[in-house]
Amino acid sequence: MFKSVFKTGIRGIYNVSDNAAFSTDMWAIYPAKHKQTGKMVSVFIFEKPRFEAQVHRLCNQTANTRNPRQIVGEYYEQIRIEISQLTKLKHPQILTVLEVMEETKLKFLFVTEPVTANLATLDLQKETLLSIQKGLLEISKGLQFLHSHCSIIHMNIQPSSVFVNTQGDWKLAGFKFLQNLNELSPLDRENFYIMNSSSVVETANHNLNYTAPELILDSAGVRLGTANDMWALGMLIYYLYNKGDCMINCFEVNSLSDFKAEFRKFELKFYNHRPSELKYMFKEVPESLWTIMTQLLARYPNDRILIDQFIDSDFFDGSLIKMMWFIDEFTTKTMGEKIVFLDGLLGHSDLLPQLPSTFRNSKLLPLLVDAIKSEIGLLPLKKLDLETDAFLSKSLLLVFAIGGLLSNLSFQDRIYDGLLSTTKTKKTESPFLKLFQISVKIRLAIISNTDLFLKKLTQKQVIELLKEVPTLCVTISRNDIDQQADQIKLQDTYLSNLSLVVELFDFPYIKNTLLPLICQVFKTTTILSTKIQTIKTFDMLVAKKIIDKVIVNEQLLPVLENLKSRDKRIVGAVIGFFVRLSASQHIALDLETMVEKILGQCLRLIFGCSDCSKSEFKELLESLKKIEDVALDEKLKTLSDVARDPANEDFSTLLNSALVRQKPEEPSIKAPVLQPTSAVVTENSISPQTHVTSRAKPLTLTSSRQNLGLRFGATSTTSGTQKGHKVSSLRPGLELRKSSDITPAVQKGLANKLTSDQGTSLDWSSAETSYKSAHTSMNSAILQPQNTLGTLTRSAGPSWAPLTSSPGQSLAKLPPGFSSNILTPNSTGPEQAPPKTRTTSGEDLLDFL
Helix, strand or coil, X not given: CEECCCCCCHHHHEEEECCCCEEECCEEEEEEEECCCCCEEEEEEEEHHHHHHHHHHHHHHCCCCCCHXXXXXXXXXXXXXXXXXXXXXXXXXXXXXEEEEEECCCEEEEEECCEEEECCCCCHHHCCHHHHHHHHHHHHHHHHHHXXXXXXXXXXXXXXXEEEECCCCEEECCHHHCEEHHHCCHHHHHCCCHHHHCCCCHHHCCCHHHCCHHHCCCCCCCCCCCHHHHHHHHHHHHHHHCCCCCCCCCCCCCCHHHHHHHHHHHHHHHCXXXXXXXXXXXXCCXXXXXXXXXHHCCCCHHHCCCHHHHHCCHHHCCHHHHHHHHHHCHHHCCHHHHXXXXXXXXXXXXXXXXXXXXXXXXXXXXXXXXXXXXXXXXXXXXXXXXXXXXXXXXXXXXXXXHHCCCCHHHHHHHHHHHHHCCCCCCCCCCHHHHHHCCCHHHHHHHHCCXXXXXXXXXXXXXXXXXXXXXXXXXXXXXXXXHHHHHHHHHHHHHHHHHHHHHHHXXXXXXXXXXXXXXXXXXXXXXXXXXXXXXXHHHHHHHHCCCCCHHHXXXXXXXXXXXXXXXXHHHHHHHHHHHHHHHCCCCCCCCHHHHHHHHHHHHHHHXXXXXXXXHHHHHHXXXXXXXXXXXXXXXXXXCCCCCCCCHHHCCHHHHHHCCCCCCCXXXXXXXXXXXXXXXXXXXXXXXXXXXXXXXXXXCEEECCCXXXXXCCCXXXXXXXXXXXXXXXXXXXXXXXXXXXXXXXXXXXXXXXXXXXXXXXXXXXCHHHHHHHHHHCHHHCCCCCCCCHHHHHCCCCCCCEEEECCCCCCCCHHHCCCCCCCCCEEEECCCCCCCCCCCCCXXXXXXXXXX
């Protein structure tokens, strides 16, 4: 948009736009930006070649004209005087020159504050009555400065001489005909005649539509004076309210004959009439100005009012115009005056929307933002006093009030970027944190506008703002002890506004940061309003389904369980919260929690509350009844519909009962499959087990891994191969492992058994005596079979039955200590038939094993 079109001076300092904002007379006004600071300005450029070409054309069309070069030279000199006077005169209502005029071969150019139009190019249809009223006051203040302090007459009050800056202020300029009364004698004032300097160039002459009649028509008396400007001001008022029409409208603004004819018509209509009869003349001019208009447009200068009288008139007596004027002079006021003004503006909320939008948004808002930033910048150098704190907090409230009338984009640009941005650098804190940490009043001003932030900012920006502040909002530092009342209000405001933004926060932040902080406030605060507000916050978190059952059990209930206060308002709030908590489908508290933690706590609170009336006590009991009903419903869901009498239960009822818990079945006992082996039993491979087990088991014989010629149970080297299993693979519960515990006689008898022919049996009686004599000390350790083993059964695996001998079989063939009641493997059926009597003595040990 901008480009540098020059190289030195003004041309090297500013980037000037390609397109002019507007034009006036022979000047084109371009918006520009300072290359280093980025400050916006306006650059006035006068094109000499264009003007000179126009002068030559006019001279060729008009007879008896002067030399074009002379006309051009006079006009250039007039420009130099005008800009020089504009540069010298400094006043808020006079256009500010930032860079003095620079003249080149082709151009005149100078730099001023940024302007958007003058009254000749301004769209008057969009201007409100208040903005025009304020503009007239600003022009009057400028004229007052010229008349009273400088003794200068403007002599060129017309629409093209009044500029409008970007803040909506009206500024005086057009000083080409300026007259300093201090430099003129009384005779010069009487003989002053404006037509003495007439030129073929229209803009080099006075505009007769705004020229006082005494300067043209009168031949005697004082012609030059401040009354000339008052006449022009009256004509300008008519122009503004009638949207560009002139009360005296000459066909040619420089023609004396046209002026005389038009003034004659005006004189007949206007003079010798009461103000109330001039409505048809004033048209859209407000009635409050009719009397003043007759005084401004009086025929003779001595009958016109002075500029001071105009400023003090009832026309500028309204509260709005006075407020706007105070804002214009805001920087010159004391801190106390500023605070009183801000209080009044905040107290009358209807005043702010009535201000012109241009004035409110472009002047008042930047003024307040800059004032806040300036005061914050000074804080490291001075201590925050009460006046500064009040000024900053009230200014913030007014800034946010104006922000509510802005669009979202304008709010971001004009307020958020300057005051609320959370962006920070390595050296400085973010503007928001720097502002938020100053005082409690400022925090309260920010937090109270949470709803505004939700409307004007993005969700991400709101989260960044409010995640930074909870600790500062609910805790008080030593520096803020004297602001305890504001801190209490800040706590309550923050907690109440949480419902607006809590759904934007992530769950870990709520669980680990926000909720523990609120619980801590609930436990430590002694402020009734804060205590109740925290309970409401808990209720809100449950209602919005922000927290779950685990958080309620782990964080909320322990805090509420330790509640010491018995104030009826706190008790009522807690009971109400418990009612909604127990009924919450989202939380779904279990029956045990409701009975032990909630009902018990409710009873303690209700019966501990001593400041409630009977009706209030009954209301609390009614609330308790609601919790009991919920607990009762939960309990009934766990009970069966039919009562059960244990005395009348039969076997089928017991099995069908939902309360009977069946024990898991024990795993079945399975023996490994026996495989043929070539190992033989040695004398030292068998030893009795000397420890007592929990269940009686048959004695186990183990064999060594020697390679024998005969298989176990075989009568020859070729027989019994189907029963040739490894003895070491048979692992009953009781084993004889130590060969030293077996006598040689027993070992010899066992060897004879293994080597005997089929049909022979092992005689254990011959070894019994020697075994007992050798091991009398072990009799107590040897496991003796009991008769009860005859009834032992297993749920799975092989069943066991008593071992009985056949009628012709001697019991002496059994091992010592064993009787016919020893268990032997049988079928796995529930009812076993008696085992068949074996006639072969060689199979007894095999069946036993």
